[in-house]
Amino acid sequence: MYFSKLLAPTLRETPAEAEVISHQLLVRAGFIRKSASGTYTYLPLAQRVLQKISAIVREEMDRSGGQEVMLPIIQPAELWLESGRWQVYGKELFRLKDRHDRDFCLGPTHEEIITDLVRGEVYSYRQLPLLLYQIQNKYRDERRPRFGLLRGREFIMKDLYSFDRDEAALDISYQKMFDAYTAIFTRCGLEFRAVEADSGAIGGSGTHEFMVLASSGEAEIVYCPHCDYAANIEIAPCQPSLAAEEKPLPGQLVETPGMTTIEDVSAYLQAPPERLIKTLFYKADEEIIAALVRGDRTINEIKLQKLHPSLTLEMAGAEEVKALTGCEPGFVGPVGLSLPKVKIYADEEIKTMNNAVCGANKYNYHLQNINPGIDFQVTAYGDIRLMEPGELCPKCGGSLFVARGIEVGQVFKLGTKYSKALNAKYVDENGQEKPIVMGCYGIGVSRTMAAAVEQNYDKDGIIWPAVIAPYQVVIVPVSVTDQAIWDYALKLYEKMRQAGLEVVLDDRNERTGVKFKDADLIGYPIRVTIGKKTLEQNQLEIKLRKEQEVRFIGEDDIIEYIKESLKR
Protein backbone atom coordinates (compact mmCIF):
# COMPACT_ATOMS: atom_id res chain seq x y z
CA MET A 1 0.00 0.00 0.00
CA TYR A 2 1.20 3.47 -0.87
CA PHE A 3 0.83 5.79 2.05
CA SER A 4 -0.41 8.56 -0.21
CA LYS A 5 -3.43 6.39 -1.08
CA LEU A 6 -4.11 5.15 2.43
CA LEU A 7 -6.91 6.91 4.31
CA ALA A 8 -4.97 7.38 7.51
CA PRO A 9 -5.50 10.99 8.53
CA THR A 10 -3.02 11.55 11.32
CA LEU A 11 -3.37 14.52 13.64
CA ARG A 12 -0.64 16.59 15.19
CA GLU A 13 -2.75 17.62 18.09
CA THR A 14 -4.56 15.43 20.55
CA PRO A 15 -8.32 15.75 20.16
CA ALA A 16 -9.77 17.61 23.12
CA GLU A 17 -12.45 15.08 23.93
CA ALA A 18 -10.20 12.03 24.19
CA GLU A 19 -9.39 11.16 27.76
CA VAL A 20 -7.65 7.80 27.79
CA ILE A 21 -4.52 6.99 25.84
CA SER A 22 -6.08 4.43 23.50
CA HIS A 23 -8.76 6.89 22.46
CA GLN A 24 -6.23 9.69 21.91
CA LEU A 25 -3.82 7.56 19.92
CA LEU A 26 -6.40 5.76 17.81
CA VAL A 27 -7.87 9.11 16.79
CA ARG A 28 -4.52 10.82 16.30
CA ALA A 29 -3.05 7.96 14.30
CA GLY A 30 -6.04 7.93 11.97
CA PHE A 31 -7.66 4.64 13.04
CA ILE A 32 -11.04 5.85 14.23
CA ARG A 33 -13.37 8.83 14.11
CA LYS A 34 -16.33 9.47 16.33
CA SER A 35 -19.80 9.45 14.87
CA ALA A 36 -22.06 10.01 17.88
CA SER A 37 -21.35 9.57 21.57
CA GLY A 38 -20.13 6.02 22.00
CA THR A 39 -20.14 5.08 18.31
CA TYR A 40 -17.16 5.18 16.00
CA THR A 41 -16.21 4.79 12.39
CA TYR A 42 -13.35 2.40 11.84
CA LEU A 43 -10.93 3.62 9.18
CA PRO A 44 -8.80 1.24 7.07
CA LEU A 45 -6.02 0.84 9.63
CA ALA A 46 -8.47 -0.02 12.39
CA GLN A 47 -10.39 -2.35 10.14
CA ARG A 48 -7.19 -4.27 9.43
CA VAL A 49 -6.44 -4.64 13.13
CA LEU A 50 -10.00 -5.76 13.81
CA GLN A 51 -9.78 -8.27 11.00
CA LYS A 52 -6.59 -9.67 12.42
CA ILE A 53 -8.01 -10.03 15.89
CA SER A 54 -11.16 -11.58 14.41
CA ALA A 55 -9.10 -14.00 12.36
CA ILE A 56 -7.31 -15.24 15.45
CA VAL A 57 -10.62 -15.54 17.27
CA ARG A 58 -12.14 -17.48 14.34
CA GLU A 59 -9.22 -19.86 14.13
CA GLU A 60 -9.41 -20.69 17.80
CA MET A 61 -13.20 -20.99 17.79
CA ASP A 62 -13.12 -23.28 14.78
CA ARG A 63 -10.32 -25.31 16.31
CA SER A 64 -12.52 -25.81 19.38
CA GLY A 65 -15.40 -27.08 17.26
CA GLY A 66 -17.29 -23.83 16.91
CA GLN A 67 -19.42 -23.05 13.86
CA GLU A 68 -19.84 -19.47 12.76
CA VAL A 69 -23.30 -18.05 12.17
CA MET A 70 -24.73 -14.59 11.56
CA LEU A 71 -27.60 -13.51 13.79
CA PRO A 72 -30.08 -10.63 13.63
CA ILE A 73 -29.06 -7.46 15.37
CA ILE A 74 -32.66 -6.27 15.40
CA GLN A 75 -34.46 -8.61 17.72
CA PRO A 76 -38.18 -8.92 18.48
CA ALA A 77 -39.36 -8.00 21.95
CA GLU A 78 -41.29 -11.26 22.28
CA LEU A 79 -38.13 -13.27 22.79
CA TRP A 80 -36.90 -10.88 25.42
CA LEU A 81 -40.25 -10.94 27.18
CA GLU A 82 -40.08 -14.72 27.13
CA SER A 83 -36.67 -14.77 28.81
CA GLY A 84 -37.71 -12.03 31.21
CA ARG A 85 -34.91 -9.73 30.19
CA TRP A 86 -37.12 -7.15 28.48
CA GLN A 87 -37.70 -5.83 32.01
CA VAL A 88 -34.44 -6.84 33.66
CA TYR A 89 -32.08 -5.26 31.16
CA GLY A 90 -33.41 -1.80 31.87
CA LYS A 91 -32.31 1.34 30.12
CA GLU A 92 -29.16 -0.18 28.67
CA LEU A 93 -31.28 -2.00 26.12
CA PHE A 94 -31.68 -0.01 22.92
CA ARG A 95 -35.38 -0.28 22.16
CA LEU A 96 -37.19 0.65 18.99
CA LYS A 97 -40.51 0.22 17.28
CA ASP A 98 -41.27 -0.68 13.73
CA ARG A 99 -43.92 1.04 11.59
CA HIS A 100 -46.58 -1.26 13.02
CA ASP A 101 -45.64 -0.14 16.51
CA ARG A 102 -44.13 -3.51 17.34
CA ASP A 103 -41.31 -3.52 19.88
CA PHE A 104 -37.78 -4.49 19.00
CA CYS A 105 -34.36 -4.05 20.50
CA LEU A 106 -30.83 -3.88 19.21
CA GLY A 107 -29.08 -6.96 20.53
CA PRO A 108 -26.71 -6.31 23.41
CA THR A 109 -26.07 -10.06 23.37
CA HIS A 110 -27.75 -12.96 21.64
CA GLU A 111 -28.86 -15.64 24.10
CA GLU A 112 -32.53 -15.27 23.16
CA ILE A 113 -31.99 -15.36 19.42
CA ILE A 114 -29.63 -18.32 19.46
CA THR A 115 -31.78 -20.29 21.88
CA ASP A 116 -34.76 -19.61 19.67
CA LEU A 117 -32.83 -21.04 16.75
CA VAL A 118 -31.70 -24.10 18.63
CA ARG A 119 -35.08 -24.92 20.15
CA GLY A 120 -36.47 -25.09 16.66
CA GLU A 121 -33.73 -27.20 15.13
CA VAL A 122 -32.19 -29.37 17.83
CA TYR A 123 -34.18 -32.29 19.28
CA SER A 124 -31.78 -35.10 20.04
CA TYR A 125 -28.77 -35.80 22.19
CA ARG A 126 -27.16 -36.94 18.96
CA GLN A 127 -26.94 -33.31 17.89
CA LEU A 128 -25.05 -32.27 21.02
CA PRO A 129 -22.72 -30.76 21.91
CA LEU A 130 -23.28 -27.82 19.59
CA LEU A 131 -21.07 -24.75 19.58
CA LEU A 132 -22.28 -21.72 17.59
CA TYR A 133 -20.64 -18.35 17.41
CA GLN A 134 -20.92 -14.98 15.71
CA ILE A 135 -18.79 -11.88 15.39
CA GLN A 136 -21.05 -8.85 15.07
CA ASN A 137 -21.93 -5.41 16.28
CA LYS A 138 -23.71 -5.31 19.60
CA TYR A 139 -25.46 -2.45 21.31
CA ARG A 140 -25.75 -1.17 24.84
CA ASP A 141 -27.15 2.23 25.65
CA GLU A 142 -24.54 2.93 28.31
CA ARG A 143 -25.55 5.46 30.93
CA ARG A 144 -22.30 7.17 30.19
CA PRO A 145 -20.21 6.13 27.21
CA ARG A 146 -16.56 7.04 27.71
CA PHE A 147 -12.97 6.06 27.14
CA GLY A 148 -13.41 5.81 23.38
CA LEU A 149 -13.66 2.22 22.23
CA LEU A 150 -13.43 0.89 25.77
CA ARG A 151 -16.98 1.83 26.70
CA GLY A 152 -18.99 2.52 23.60
CA ARG A 153 -22.62 2.03 22.81
CA GLU A 154 -21.88 0.10 19.65
CA PHE A 155 -19.07 -2.41 19.71
CA ILE A 156 -17.86 -5.53 17.97
CA MET A 157 -18.19 -8.69 19.91
CA LYS A 158 -17.64 -12.37 19.39
CA ASP A 159 -20.11 -14.54 21.24
CA LEU A 160 -20.06 -18.30 21.24
CA TYR A 161 -22.93 -20.27 22.73
CA SER A 162 -22.52 -23.87 23.79
CA PHE A 163 -25.35 -26.39 23.98
CA ASP A 164 -24.79 -29.54 25.98
CA ARG A 165 -26.76 -32.43 27.41
CA ASP A 166 -25.74 -31.97 31.04
CA GLU A 167 -23.50 -30.12 33.47
CA ALA A 168 -20.61 -32.50 32.96
CA ALA A 169 -20.66 -31.90 29.22
CA LEU A 170 -20.95 -28.16 29.84
CA ASP A 171 -17.81 -28.35 31.96
CA ILE A 172 -15.99 -29.76 28.95
CA SER A 173 -17.25 -27.01 26.64
CA TYR A 174 -16.41 -24.40 29.24
CA GLN A 175 -12.88 -25.69 29.61
CA LYS A 176 -12.47 -25.74 25.82
CA MET A 177 -13.45 -22.11 25.65
CA PHE A 178 -11.29 -21.18 28.61
CA ASP A 179 -8.33 -22.74 26.83
CA ALA A 180 -9.27 -21.11 23.52
CA TYR A 181 -9.43 -17.68 25.19
CA THR A 182 -6.07 -18.20 26.78
CA ALA A 183 -4.69 -19.07 23.34
CA ILE A 184 -6.36 -16.06 21.69
CA PHE A 185 -5.07 -13.41 24.05
CA THR A 186 -1.65 -15.02 24.16
CA ARG A 187 -1.50 -14.98 20.37
CA CYS A 188 -2.59 -11.35 20.34
CA GLY A 189 0.51 -10.58 22.35
CA LEU A 190 -1.34 -9.24 25.37
CA GLU A 191 -0.57 -9.53 29.03
CA PHE A 192 -3.73 -10.76 30.70
CA ARG A 193 -5.22 -12.74 33.56
CA ALA A 194 -8.28 -14.93 33.84
CA VAL A 195 -10.13 -14.04 37.03
CA GLU A 196 -13.15 -15.43 38.86
CA ALA A 197 -16.05 -13.07 38.39
CA ASP A 198 -19.66 -12.16 38.96
CA SER A 199 -22.21 -13.34 36.44
CA GLY A 200 -24.16 -10.07 36.40
CA ALA A 201 -27.29 -9.54 34.36
CA ILE A 202 -26.73 -12.52 32.09
CA GLY A 203 -27.07 -14.91 34.98
CA GLY A 204 -25.68 -18.37 35.54
CA SER A 205 -23.19 -20.15 37.73
CA GLY A 206 -19.45 -20.35 37.05
CA THR A 207 -17.70 -17.54 35.20
CA HIS A 208 -14.26 -16.13 34.49
CA GLU A 209 -13.30 -12.78 33.06
CA PHE A 210 -10.22 -12.27 30.92
CA MET A 211 -8.52 -9.06 31.92
CA VAL A 212 -5.83 -7.26 29.98
CA LEU A 213 -3.63 -5.69 32.62
CA ALA A 214 -3.43 -1.91 32.27
CA SER A 215 -3.36 0.85 34.83
CA SER A 216 -6.20 2.61 33.07
CA GLY A 217 -8.50 -0.41 33.41
CA GLU A 218 -11.96 0.09 34.82
CA ALA A 219 -12.00 -3.20 36.70
CA GLU A 220 -10.07 -3.98 39.85
CA ILE A 221 -8.78 -7.47 40.29
CA VAL A 222 -7.12 -9.20 43.20
CA TYR A 223 -4.57 -11.89 42.70
CA CYS A 224 -2.38 -14.03 44.87
CA PRO A 225 1.35 -14.09 44.18
CA HIS A 226 1.67 -17.40 46.01
CA CYS A 227 -0.97 -19.49 44.27
CA ASP A 228 -3.09 -19.21 41.10
CA TYR A 229 -5.99 -17.43 42.78
CA ALA A 230 -7.25 -14.38 40.87
CA ALA A 231 -10.65 -12.74 41.06
CA ASN A 232 -12.55 -9.63 40.21
CA ILE A 233 -12.62 -7.55 43.37
CA GLU A 234 -16.40 -7.51 43.10
CA ILE A 235 -16.63 -11.11 44.21
CA ALA A 236 -13.44 -11.68 46.20
CA PRO A 237 -14.59 -13.10 49.53
CA CYS A 238 -13.45 -11.12 52.56
CA GLN A 239 -12.48 -12.65 55.83
CA PRO A 240 -13.78 -10.46 58.65
CA SER A 241 -11.17 -9.05 60.98
CA LEU A 242 -12.38 -9.43 64.51
CA ALA A 243 -12.62 -6.52 66.87
CA ALA A 244 -11.23 -6.86 70.38
CA GLU A 245 -13.95 -7.75 72.84
CA GLU A 246 -14.95 -5.00 75.21
CA LYS A 247 -17.57 -4.75 77.88
CA PRO A 248 -20.66 -3.14 76.34
CA LEU A 249 -21.33 0.31 77.73
CA PRO A 250 -24.70 2.03 77.74
CA GLY A 251 -25.55 3.93 74.56
CA GLN A 252 -25.10 7.66 74.64
CA LEU A 253 -26.38 10.50 72.46
CA VAL A 254 -23.72 13.06 71.48
CA GLU A 255 -24.04 16.24 69.52
CA THR A 256 -22.01 16.28 66.29
CA PRO A 257 -22.88 19.57 64.60
CA GLY A 258 -22.38 19.44 60.87
CA MET A 259 -20.40 16.20 61.03
CA THR A 260 -21.81 14.25 58.13
CA THR A 261 -18.89 12.17 56.91
CA ILE A 262 -16.97 9.33 58.44
CA GLU A 263 -13.83 11.48 58.51
CA ASP A 264 -15.62 14.37 60.26
CA VAL A 265 -17.24 12.21 62.89
CA SER A 266 -14.08 10.21 63.42
CA ALA A 267 -12.01 13.33 63.99
CA TYR A 268 -14.63 15.08 66.09
CA LEU A 269 -15.27 12.19 68.45
CA GLN A 270 -11.66 11.01 68.37
CA ALA A 271 -12.73 7.53 67.35
CA PRO A 272 -10.90 5.74 64.53
CA PRO A 273 -13.06 4.98 61.47
CA GLU A 274 -13.05 1.28 62.25
CA ARG A 275 -15.10 2.05 65.35
CA LEU A 276 -17.80 3.71 63.30
CA ILE A 277 -20.75 2.00 61.67
CA LYS A 278 -21.55 3.28 58.20
CA THR A 279 -25.24 3.03 57.38
CA LEU A 280 -26.28 3.06 53.73
CA PHE A 281 -29.78 2.92 52.34
CA TYR A 282 -30.56 1.19 49.10
CA LYS A 283 -33.57 0.92 46.94
CA ALA A 284 -33.87 -2.74 46.03
CA ASP A 285 -36.62 -2.85 43.43
CA GLU A 286 -39.31 -0.92 45.34
CA GLU A 287 -38.09 -1.73 48.83
CA ILE A 288 -35.73 0.40 50.88
CA ILE A 289 -33.12 -1.59 52.77
CA ALA A 290 -30.28 -0.62 55.06
CA ALA A 291 -26.72 -1.90 54.78
CA LEU A 292 -24.08 -1.57 57.48
CA VAL A 293 -20.33 -1.68 57.02
CA ARG A 294 -17.46 -0.61 59.21
CA GLY A 295 -16.59 3.07 58.83
CA ASP A 296 -13.29 2.39 57.07
CA ARG A 297 -14.78 -0.14 54.63
CA THR A 298 -16.44 0.22 51.27
CA ILE A 299 -19.68 -1.53 50.53
CA ASN A 300 -19.83 -4.02 47.68
CA GLU A 301 -23.19 -3.76 45.96
CA ILE A 302 -22.74 -7.02 44.09
CA LYS A 303 -22.40 -8.90 47.35
CA LEU A 304 -25.28 -6.98 48.90
CA GLN A 305 -27.48 -7.96 46.02
CA LYS A 306 -26.59 -11.60 46.61
CA LEU A 307 -27.62 -11.29 50.26
CA HIS A 308 -30.85 -9.53 49.33
CA PRO A 309 -31.78 -10.66 45.83
CA SER A 310 -33.44 -8.00 43.71
CA LEU A 311 -33.66 -7.06 40.08
CA THR A 312 -32.33 -3.56 40.59
CA LEU A 313 -30.28 -2.08 43.38
CA GLU A 314 -29.35 1.55 43.69
CA MET A 315 -28.64 3.97 46.46
CA ALA A 316 -31.73 5.57 47.92
CA GLY A 317 -32.13 9.30 47.41
CA ALA A 318 -31.91 11.79 50.24
CA GLU A 319 -35.69 12.23 50.17
CA GLU A 320 -36.32 8.53 50.55
CA VAL A 321 -33.85 8.30 53.41
CA LYS A 322 -35.51 11.18 55.18
CA ALA A 323 -38.96 9.71 54.75
CA LEU A 324 -37.78 6.52 56.38
CA THR A 325 -35.62 7.83 59.21
CA GLY A 326 -36.95 11.32 59.65
CA CYS A 327 -33.41 12.55 59.35
CA GLU A 328 -30.94 13.96 56.86
CA PRO A 329 -28.40 11.55 55.40
CA GLY A 330 -25.23 12.01 57.43
CA PHE A 331 -26.80 11.30 60.78
CA VAL A 332 -28.65 8.07 60.10
CA GLY A 333 -28.01 4.78 61.85
CA PRO A 334 -29.51 1.36 62.54
CA VAL A 335 -30.71 2.09 66.07
CA GLY A 336 -34.44 2.55 66.20
CA LEU A 337 -35.11 1.43 62.64
CA SER A 338 -38.13 -0.79 62.85
CA LEU A 339 -37.47 -4.38 61.90
CA PRO A 340 -38.98 -6.11 60.04
CA LYS A 341 -40.31 -3.05 58.25
CA VAL A 342 -36.82 -2.05 57.19
CA LYS A 343 -34.49 -4.92 56.49
CA ILE A 344 -31.01 -4.34 57.85
CA TYR A 345 -28.06 -6.18 56.34
CA ALA A 346 -24.73 -5.95 58.13
CA ASP A 347 -21.25 -6.92 57.15
CA GLU A 348 -19.69 -9.78 59.15
CA GLU A 349 -17.35 -7.32 60.79
CA ILE A 350 -20.25 -5.44 62.37
CA LYS A 351 -21.10 -8.50 64.48
CA THR A 352 -17.99 -8.24 66.63
CA MET A 353 -17.90 -4.47 67.00
CA ASN A 354 -18.22 -3.11 70.51
CA ASN A 355 -19.15 0.33 71.74
CA ALA A 356 -19.30 1.66 68.25
CA VAL A 357 -20.40 5.04 66.85
CA CYS A 358 -23.30 5.47 64.46
CA GLY A 359 -25.78 8.09 63.33
CA ALA A 360 -28.65 8.82 65.74
CA ASN A 361 -31.38 9.41 63.16
CA LYS A 362 -31.51 12.87 64.67
CA TYR A 363 -30.14 15.93 62.93
CA ASN A 364 -26.63 16.84 64.21
CA TYR A 365 -26.44 13.88 66.58
CA HIS A 366 -24.61 10.56 66.67
CA LEU A 367 -24.72 7.69 69.14
CA GLN A 368 -21.77 6.30 71.05
CA ASN A 369 -21.28 2.92 72.73
CA ILE A 370 -23.59 1.13 70.38
CA ASN A 371 -23.49 -2.66 70.42
CA PRO A 372 -25.00 -4.89 67.76
CA GLY A 373 -27.48 -7.34 69.20
CA ILE A 374 -28.11 -5.09 72.17
CA ASP A 375 -28.88 -1.69 70.69
CA PHE A 376 -30.14 -2.94 67.35
CA GLN A 377 -30.91 -6.18 65.53
CA VAL A 378 -30.16 -7.05 61.97
CA THR A 379 -31.99 -9.09 59.34
CA ALA A 380 -28.85 -10.90 58.29
CA TYR A 381 -25.09 -10.77 58.51
CA GLY A 382 -22.98 -11.43 55.44
CA ASP A 383 -19.89 -10.47 53.51
CA ILE A 384 -20.99 -7.26 51.84
CA ARG A 385 -17.82 -5.21 51.71
CA LEU A 386 -15.10 -4.63 49.15
CA MET A 387 -11.76 -6.36 49.58
CA GLU A 388 -8.67 -4.24 50.10
CA PRO A 389 -5.01 -4.82 49.20
CA GLY A 390 -3.06 -7.00 51.59
CA GLU A 391 -6.03 -9.09 52.68
CA LEU A 392 -5.77 -12.85 52.89
CA CYS A 393 -6.04 -15.14 49.88
CA PRO A 394 -9.11 -17.37 50.31
CA LYS A 395 -7.20 -20.25 48.74
CA CYS A 396 -3.80 -20.27 50.39
CA GLY A 397 -3.88 -17.52 52.99
CA GLY A 398 -1.21 -15.42 51.30
CA SER A 399 -1.36 -11.67 51.02
CA LEU A 400 -3.37 -10.49 48.00
CA PHE A 401 -2.36 -7.85 45.46
CA VAL A 402 -4.71 -5.51 43.67
CA ALA A 403 -4.28 -4.56 40.01
CA ARG A 404 -6.34 -2.92 37.28
CA GLY A 405 -7.53 -4.59 34.15
CA ILE A 406 -9.63 -4.12 31.05
CA GLU A 407 -12.18 -6.86 30.62
CA VAL A 408 -11.81 -8.22 27.10
CA GLY A 409 -13.51 -11.58 27.47
CA GLN A 410 -15.83 -13.50 29.71
CA VAL A 411 -16.86 -17.13 29.85
CA PHE A 412 -20.12 -18.18 31.54
CA LYS A 413 -21.81 -21.35 32.52
CA LEU A 414 -25.40 -20.38 31.90
CA GLY A 415 -26.93 -23.72 32.84
CA THR A 416 -30.59 -24.04 31.92
CA LYS A 417 -31.68 -20.47 32.59
CA TYR A 418 -32.42 -19.63 28.98
CA SER A 419 -33.23 -23.11 27.74
CA LYS A 420 -35.92 -23.44 30.41
CA ALA A 421 -37.28 -19.94 29.87
CA LEU A 422 -37.41 -20.44 26.12
CA ASN A 423 -38.21 -24.14 26.24
CA ALA A 424 -35.18 -25.53 24.43
CA LYS A 425 -35.17 -29.28 25.07
CA TYR A 426 -33.66 -32.45 23.70
CA VAL A 427 -34.43 -36.13 24.08
CA ASP A 428 -31.73 -38.35 25.57
CA GLU A 429 -31.02 -41.98 24.69
CA ASN A 430 -33.63 -43.15 27.20
CA GLY A 431 -36.33 -41.11 25.56
CA GLN A 432 -36.30 -38.57 28.38
CA GLU A 433 -36.94 -34.94 27.53
CA LYS A 434 -34.43 -32.60 29.16
CA PRO A 435 -33.51 -28.92 29.01
CA ILE A 436 -30.37 -28.14 27.05
CA VAL A 437 -27.50 -26.95 29.24
CA MET A 438 -25.94 -23.77 27.91
CA GLY A 439 -22.82 -21.69 28.16
CA CYS A 440 -21.89 -18.38 26.60
CA TYR A 441 -18.49 -16.94 25.87
CA GLY A 442 -17.83 -13.38 24.72
CA ILE A 443 -14.84 -11.45 23.47
CA GLY A 444 -14.93 -7.70 22.92
CA VAL A 445 -13.11 -7.46 19.61
CA SER A 446 -13.11 -3.67 19.28
CA ARG A 447 -12.34 -3.35 22.94
CA THR A 448 -9.42 -5.74 22.57
CA MET A 449 -7.97 -3.41 19.96
CA ALA A 450 -8.20 -0.49 22.39
CA ALA A 451 -6.85 -2.59 25.24
CA ALA A 452 -3.86 -3.54 23.13
CA VAL A 453 -3.09 0.16 22.74
CA GLU A 454 -3.58 0.84 26.45
CA GLN A 455 -0.94 -1.77 27.12
CA ASN A 456 1.47 -0.96 24.27
CA TYR A 457 2.38 2.64 23.62
CA ASP A 458 5.03 5.26 24.33
CA LYS A 459 5.27 9.03 24.01
CA ASP A 460 5.49 8.80 20.22
CA GLY A 461 2.50 6.58 19.60
CA ILE A 462 1.21 3.04 19.40
CA ILE A 463 3.46 -0.03 19.54
CA TRP A 464 1.34 -2.77 18.03
CA PRO A 465 2.06 -6.37 18.89
CA ALA A 466 3.23 -7.67 15.50
CA VAL A 467 0.42 -10.19 15.00
CA ILE A 468 -2.34 -7.59 15.20
CA ALA A 469 -0.52 -4.63 13.65
CA PRO A 470 -2.38 -3.12 10.67
CA TYR A 471 0.76 -3.50 8.54
CA GLN A 472 3.98 -5.20 9.45
CA VAL A 473 6.50 -2.91 7.79
CA VAL A 474 6.77 0.66 6.59
CA ILE A 475 9.40 1.66 4.06
CA VAL A 476 10.54 5.25 4.41
CA PRO A 477 12.51 6.60 1.46
CA VAL A 478 14.30 9.68 2.70
CA SER A 479 13.50 11.35 -0.58
CA VAL A 480 11.03 10.47 -3.30
CA THR A 481 12.56 12.91 -5.75
CA ASP A 482 15.99 11.30 -5.62
CA GLN A 483 15.68 8.74 -8.41
CA ALA A 484 18.17 6.24 -6.98
CA ILE A 485 16.50 6.19 -3.59
CA TRP A 486 13.02 5.99 -5.03
CA ASP A 487 13.88 3.19 -7.45
CA TYR A 488 15.46 1.24 -4.69
CA ALA A 489 12.49 1.76 -2.36
CA LEU A 490 10.13 0.58 -5.06
CA LYS A 491 12.23 -2.50 -5.71
CA LEU A 492 12.34 -3.35 -2.02
CA TYR A 493 8.61 -2.77 -1.70
CA GLU A 494 7.89 -5.28 -4.45
CA LYS A 495 10.33 -7.75 -3.00
CA MET A 496 8.65 -7.59 0.39
CA ARG A 497 5.20 -7.94 -1.10
CA GLN A 498 6.27 -11.00 -2.99
CA ALA A 499 7.65 -12.41 0.23
CA GLY A 500 4.15 -12.07 1.68
CA LEU A 501 4.87 -9.15 3.97
CA GLU A 502 2.25 -6.51 4.68
CA VAL A 503 4.04 -3.34 3.81
CA VAL A 504 3.34 0.36 3.43
CA LEU A 505 5.55 2.49 1.20
CA ASP A 506 5.60 6.06 2.42
CA ASP A 507 5.70 7.67 -1.01
CA ARG A 508 4.75 11.14 0.16
CA ASN A 509 6.92 14.07 -0.80
CA GLU A 510 7.32 15.01 2.85
CA ARG A 511 10.33 15.64 4.98
CA THR A 512 11.75 12.58 6.64
CA GLY A 513 10.80 13.85 10.07
CA VAL A 514 7.13 13.90 9.16
CA LYS A 515 7.27 10.32 7.92
CA PHE A 516 9.10 9.14 11.01
CA LYS A 517 6.57 10.83 13.26
CA ASP A 518 3.68 9.22 11.43
CA ALA A 519 5.39 5.83 11.44
CA ASP A 520 5.86 5.99 15.19
CA LEU A 521 2.32 7.23 15.75
CA ILE A 522 0.71 4.50 13.66
CA GLY A 523 2.97 1.96 15.28
CA TYR A 524 4.20 -0.34 12.50
CA PRO A 525 6.37 -2.96 14.21
CA ILE A 526 9.19 -2.44 11.69
CA ARG A 527 10.50 0.56 9.84
CA VAL A 528 12.98 0.35 6.98
CA THR A 529 14.64 3.62 6.04
CA ILE A 530 16.28 4.15 2.68
CA GLY A 531 18.79 6.95 2.49
CA LYS A 532 21.85 7.89 0.49
CA LYS A 533 24.42 6.61 2.93
CA THR A 534 22.78 3.27 3.57
CA LEU A 535 22.27 2.84 -0.15
CA GLU A 536 25.93 3.34 -0.94
CA GLN A 537 26.96 0.85 1.71
CA ASN A 538 24.47 -1.68 0.39
CA GLN A 539 22.97 -1.96 3.83
CA LEU A 540 19.41 -1.36 4.93
CA GLU A 541 18.53 0.56 8.03
CA ILE A 542 15.98 -1.23 10.19
CA LYS A 543 14.30 -0.02 13.33
CA LEU A 544 11.91 -2.00 15.47
CA ARG A 545 9.17 0.16 16.92
CA LYS A 546 9.62 -1.31 20.37
CA GLU A 547 13.36 -0.65 20.42
CA GLN A 548 15.36 2.55 20.36
CA GLU A 549 18.40 1.73 18.26
CA VAL A 550 18.59 1.10 14.52
CA ARG A 551 20.30 -1.90 12.89
CA PHE A 552 21.94 -2.32 9.52
CA ILE A 553 21.18 -5.44 7.58
CA GLY A 554 22.46 -6.62 4.21
CA GLU A 555 19.91 -6.60 1.42
CA ASP A 556 19.96 -10.35 0.94
CA ASP A 557 19.10 -11.01 4.57
CA ILE A 558 16.40 -8.43 4.92
CA ILE A 559 13.32 -10.59 4.37
CA GLU A 560 14.44 -13.27 6.72
CA TYR A 561 15.47 -10.72 9.33
CA ILE A 562 12.06 -9.09 9.19
CA LYS A 563 10.22 -12.37 9.42
CA GLU A 564 12.28 -13.35 12.43
CA SER A 565 11.69 -9.99 14.08
CA LEU A 566 7.94 -10.28 13.62
CA LYS A 567 7.91 -13.54 15.52
CA ARG A 568 9.55 -12.05 18.57
Next chain:
RNA sequence: CGGGGCGUAGCGCAGCUUGGUAGCGCGUCUGGUUUGGGACCAGAAAGUCGCAGGUUCGAAUCCUGUCGCCCCGACCA
Protein backbone atom coordinates in the same frame (compact mmCIF):
# COMPACT_ATOMS: atom_id res chain seq x y z
C1' C B 1 -29.91 10.51 36.83
C1' G B 2 -27.26 14.80 39.69
C1' G B 3 -23.30 18.55 39.19
C1' G B 4 -19.83 21.28 36.06
C1' G B 5 -18.03 22.77 31.32
C1' C B 6 -18.01 23.35 26.07
C1' G B 7 -20.36 24.05 20.92
C1' U B 8 -16.75 29.99 16.41
C1' A B 9 -12.92 27.18 9.20
C1' G B 10 -11.02 19.98 8.72
C1' C B 11 -8.22 20.00 13.95
C1' G B 12 -6.69 22.95 18.39
C1' C B 13 -8.27 27.61 20.20
C1' A B 14 -9.05 33.36 20.94
C1' G B 15 -13.02 36.95 20.54
C1' C B 16 -18.31 37.19 24.46
C1' U B 17 -17.32 40.71 30.57
C1' U B 18 -18.26 46.38 27.87
C1' G B 19 -23.29 44.45 21.16
C1' G B 20 -20.83 47.70 15.69
C1' U B 21 -20.70 42.96 10.67
C1' A B 22 -14.96 37.22 12.76
C1' G B 23 -9.43 36.16 14.09
C1' C B 24 -4.77 33.05 15.46
C1' G B 25 -1.90 28.38 15.08
C1' C B 26 -1.93 23.69 12.58
C1' G B 27 -3.87 21.41 8.28
C1' U B 28 -5.68 22.11 2.89
C1' C B 29 -4.71 24.32 -2.31
C1' U B 30 -1.03 27.07 -5.89
C1' G B 31 4.08 28.53 -6.91
C1' G B 32 9.13 28.48 -5.30
C1' U B 33 13.27 27.10 -2.06
C1' U B 34 14.15 22.78 0.96
C1' U B 35 14.61 17.33 2.33
C1' G B 36 17.49 11.92 8.30
C1' G B 37 12.79 13.44 13.59
C1' G B 38 6.27 17.25 12.60
C1' A B 39 10.89 23.07 7.21
C1' C B 40 10.74 28.19 4.98
C1' C B 41 8.84 32.19 1.70
C1' A B 42 4.82 34.18 -1.23
C1' G B 43 -0.20 33.73 -2.44
C1' A B 44 -5.24 31.45 -1.99
C1' A B 45 -9.64 28.89 -0.60
C1' A B 46 -12.52 27.71 3.50
C1' G B 47 -17.01 29.71 8.92
C1' U B 48 -25.71 30.02 8.28
C1' C B 49 -20.35 31.62 15.16
C1' G B 50 -24.88 24.14 17.17
C1' C B 51 -30.26 25.21 16.25
C1' A B 52 -34.85 28.15 17.17
C1' G B 53 -37.08 32.31 19.12
C1' G B 54 -36.60 37.10 21.62
C1' U B 55 -34.34 42.15 22.94
C1' U B 56 -31.95 45.93 19.68
C1' C B 57 -31.02 50.46 14.41
C1' G B 58 -27.48 46.40 14.85
C1' A B 59 -26.29 39.89 18.24
C1' A B 60 -20.75 35.15 17.97
C1' U B 61 -21.45 38.66 22.17
C1' C B 62 -27.45 39.96 26.08
C1' C B 63 -32.22 36.85 27.30
C1' U B 64 -35.28 32.25 26.71
C1' G B 65 -35.75 27.53 24.89
C1' U B 66 -33.71 23.39 22.51
C1' C B 67 -30.13 19.86 20.56
C1' G B 68 -25.27 17.88 20.71
C1' C B 69 -20.56 16.83 23.06
C1' C B 70 -17.09 16.32 27.20
C1' C B 71 -15.76 15.79 32.35
C1' C B 72 -16.91 14.58 37.53
C1' G B 73 -20.23 12.00 40.70
C1' A B 74 -23.77 8.45 41.62
C1' C B 75 -20.14 4.63 49.10
C1' C B 76 -23.20 11.02 51.28
C1' A B 77 -24.95 8.72 55.64
